[in-house]
Structure formats: structure tokens, C-alpha cells
Amino acid sequence: xxxxxxxxxxxxxGTSLALLSGCAINMPVPVKDITPSADKYTKAEAAxxxxxxxxxxxxxxxxxxxxxxxxxxxxxxxxxxxxAVSWLSRNTVAELAGRGLPVKLANEAAxxxxxxVKFLHxxxxxxxxxxxxxxxxxxxxxxxxxxxxxxxxxxxxxxxVPVWSFDExxxxxFNVPLALMSKELAARINQYMYGQSISDAQVDALVKxxxxxGKEINALDxxxxxxxxxxxxxxxxxxxxKAEDGDVxxxxxxxxxxxxxxxxxxxxxxxxxxxxxxxxxxxxAFKAICDLNxxxxxxxxxxxxxxxAGKDDREAATFKAIMALYK
Numbered sequence: 001x002x003x004x005x006x007x008x009x010x011x012x013x014g015t016s017l018a019l020l021s022g023c024a025i026n027m028p029v030p031v032k033d034i035t036p037s038a039d040k041y042t043k044a045e046a047a048x049x050x051x052x053x054x055x056x057x058x059x060x061x062x063x064x065x066x067x068x069x070x071x072x073x074x075x076x077x078x079x080x081x082x083x084a085v086s087w088l089s090r091n092t093v094a095e096l097a098g099r100g101l102p103v104k105l106a107n108e109a110a111x112x113x114x115x116x117v118k119f120l121h122x123x124x125x126x127x128x129x130x131x132x133x134x135x136x137x138x139x140x141x142x143x144x145x146x147x148x149x150x151x152x153x154x155x156x157x158x159x160x161v162p163v164w165s166f167d168e169x170x171x172x173x174f175n176v177p178l179a180l181m182s183k184e185l186a187a188r189i190n191q192y193m194y195g196q197s198i199s200d201a202q203v204d205a206l207v208k209x210x211x212x213x214g215k216e217i218n219a220l221d222x223x224x225x226x227x228x229x230x231x232x233x234x235x236x237x238x239x240x241x242k243a244e245d246g247d248v249x250x251x252x253x254x255x256x257x258x259x260x261x262x263x264x265x266x267x268x269x270x271x272x273x274x275x276x277x278x279x280x281x282x283x284x285a286f287k288a289i290c291d292l293n294x295x296x297x298x299x300x301x302x303x304x305x306x307x308x309a310g311k312d313d314r315e316a317a318t319f320k321a322i323m324a325l326y327k
Contacts, residue, residue, distance in 0.1 A: 029067075029075045029170055031082050034091045034179040036098025039206075039228060041196035044100030050113055050193060051106035052096075054089035057116045069124035071133075075174065085117045088139075088182055095186035101194060113193065114144040115185075119325070122174070132159035133169045136280075137177035140325045141185065143192055152188045153325035154181045155287045157250070157280040180223060187227040187258055198228035207236045219247035226255025234261045241271060250284045257288025265289065265297050283318050290326050301326075 041047075056063065066084050067073050075082040089105055092115075096103040106112035119140035126133045139154035160172040190196055203225065210221050222240060225233035233255065240252035253271060256264050271277070271285035286304070289297055305323055308316045 026072050026074060027166065029073050029174050031075050031077045031087060031178060032171075032175050033087075034095065034182055036095050037183065037224060037227060038098075039198045039202045039224065040098075040100035041190070041194075041229070042199045042202075044102075044194075044196055047101050047194050047196060049102040049104070051104045051111065052089070052093055052115055052189070053106040053109045053112035054085055054092075054115045054117065055109075056085040057118050058085075058120065062119055062121065066120065067122045067124065069122075069135075070126055071124050073124065075122075084120050087178070088117065088120065088185070089115070091179070091182040092186045092189070095183050096189065099186070099190065099196070101190065101196065103189075113146075114142075115189075116142040116144065118142065122177070124173070130161075132161045133166075133173060134159035135173040135177060137181060138321070138325060139181050139185065143189055145193060147192070150188075150192050151326055152185055153287070153290065153322075154184050155283070155322055155325060156180055156254070157284070158247070176220070180220075183223070183227050184254075184258060187229060191229060191260075195229075197230040200230065200232050203228060203230050203232045207233070210236070210240075215245075217243070217245060217248050219245070219251040222248055222251035223255060226251075226258035229259065231259055231261070234259060234264060237261075238264060238267055241267060246278075246281065250281065253281075253284045253288050257291030260291070260293050262292050262294035262297060265292060265294065265300070268292075269300065279315050279318055282315075283322055286319055287322050290322060 066082065067075060075084070077083070077087055093103055093105040117139070119138065121138045123136045123138075124133065125136070134157060136155070136157050139152070141152050143150045143152055156177050158173045158177050160169045162168045206221060206225055206228070210217055213221075217240075222237070225237060237252045237255050237259075241249055241256070243249040243252065253268065256268060268285050268289045272282050272289060274282065290301055292298075301323065304319065308320055308323075
């Protein structure tokens with residue numbers, strides 16, 4: 001009788017998971033290479049040549065569990081299991097080169113700057129067959145150069161409701177976040193090694209394109225303003241942090257953090273402390289605050305860390321996980 005009950009229970013569990021996932025359990029997820037950004041940094045020709053050596057410094061447990069969450073899925077690259085750090089290294093260097101910086105990928109550590117990847121993870125979530133499939137993609141890495149060591153963190157939420165096929169979620173919830181990861185990592189590497197930026201004219205052209213899109217703004221164009229490393233974009237980004245489109249609002253919020261817009265800390269604090277907002281929207285604002293390099297922002301993050309210390313609810317766990325990326 002117990003055996004019969006056990007088999008029945010397993011059957012019900014399997015059926016429930018299939019309904020939640022749209023029959024996506026253990027489906028392969030083909031990961032693509034990025035398309036490097038088109039806007040080159042204006043003074044890139046004066047940059048000194050450099051090489052980057054990537055090290056997979058994750059724990060064995062993290063390496064074995066690139067994707068976790070409600071639905072088991074298997075990222076692949078060119079028909080083989082995805083080596084996430086290898087993929088990240090090639091695409092990050094491709095983004096830097098696309099910007100016009102003389103950066104190459106090194107095969108050994110000797111003479112190279114090092115990127116130590118400490119944590120790279122994708123968590124997925126889906127509540128029901130009618131809700132979005134969502135991913136939360138994270139990175140914790142250290143850039144080690146002759147100037148010292150600098151922590152670089154990444155966190156983004158993306159979601160999609162599949163209409164006809166579960167394949168529809170692959171690009172928006174896997175390929176887009178991974179592309180954003182490599183581009184943000186490249187932007188941060190540029191900040192610490194070169195300090196290059198796109199021109200004011202390039203910023204203005206991007207802003208004009210975004211404003212001309214009306215309600216059809218592409219969130220990826222908004223992210224580009226952050227990756228461009230030109231503070232001229234800040235004023236426009238502040239207008240979009242409360243956009244109706246959640247992806248656009250989160251892109252603008254993230255870009256303020258990438259640009260180290262310390263004078264916009266009050267804007268980001270307001271977004272983070274808005275209790276009626278979705279946890280993930282508040283988390284995006286919190287991540288942007290953690291990105292800021294000003295003393296006031298650092299003090300605020302430390303204060304929030306103390307306030308969260310004794311809490312273990314879902315919100316607190318999300319914010320703690322983001323803080324952990326910076327430690």
C-alpha cells in the first residue's frame with residue numbers, strides 16, 4: 001500500500017512540474033554568443049594594449065549547479081554542455097574589442113590581468129502555467145590588475161510568459177541576461193582599466209532613439225547608456241526609472257548604478273524603500289546602490305545590512321543575496 005501511494009505521489013509531482021514548466025523539464029537551452037555593442041569608446045585608440053585571463057574560482061558545488069530553481073534546465077553551447085566561465089571570457093573580451101579597446105584573451109596568467117569568477121548562477125522560477133517564467137542571473141568576480149583588486153557584481157531579473165512554446169523563454173530569460181552580464185562586466189573592466197566612454201553625441205543619439213520609441217522602448221537600448229560610461233546619460237535615465245514597462249525601469253535603475261551616479265542616491269533609495277513595489281524592482285534599486293562608490297551609499301548599504309541581519313523572509317533573503325555578491 002505504501003509503495004502504491006509513493007508511486008502515485010511521484011506521478012502527481014511529475015505532472016505538476018510538467019504543468020508548471022510547460023513540459024520544459026531538463027530541456028536543452030542553447031546559449032548564443034553576444035552581439036558586441038556598436039558604439040565605440042571615443043578615445044579607445046589611445047588605450048594601452050592589455051590581456052585578460054579568466055579563472056573559474058567557484059566552489060565545486062557552484063560549478064555543478066549553474067542553474068537551480070523550480071524547473072531543471074540544461075544550458076548548452078554549440079551542442080555541448082555550457083562552460084559558463086569560458087563563454088563569459090570570450091564574450092566579455094569580444095565586447096571590449098567591439099568598443100575599440102585593445103584587449104585580448106590570454107591563455108595563461110603570466111603578464112595578464114586576471115578576472116577571478118567566484119560565483120556565476122541562474123535561478124529560475126515559475127508559479128503556474130499562466131505566470132511568467134523568470135530567471136535571476138548573478139555574478140561575483142574580482143578584477144586583479146597592477147592597480148589592485150576590484151569586486152564586480154551583477155544581478156538581473158528577466159521574465160517571459162510562453163504563448164505557443166516554451167522555447168520562447170530561452171532568449172529573453174537566458175541569452176539576454178547572459179549578454180547583459182558580459183556587457184556589464186566589460187563596462188566595469190573598462191572603468192577600472194581605461195576610463196573610456198562613448199561621446200556626448202553618441203549619448204544624445206541613443207536618448208533620441210529611446211524617446212522616439214514611445215511605448216515601444218527597447219530596454220537593451222537603456223542598458224547601453226549605462227555601458228557607455230558617460231554621465232551625460234544620467235538625467236535621461238532618472239526619467240525612466242519609473243517607466244510603466246518593468247524591464248525599461250529596471251534597465252534605467254541598473255544603469256544609474258553602473259554609471260556611479262552618486263548624486264542620484266536619493267532616487268535609488270526611494271525606489272528601494274517603496275514597499276508596495278515588487279521585491280525584484282526593489283532589489284534592482286538595491287543592487288544599483290551597492291554599485292555606487294560614494295561614502296554615503298556605502299554607509300546606507302551597511303545600515304541596511306544591519307537591519308536585515310535578523311530577518312529570513314523572502315524579501316530579506318533577496319537583498320542579502322545581493323549584498324553577498326559584493327563581499
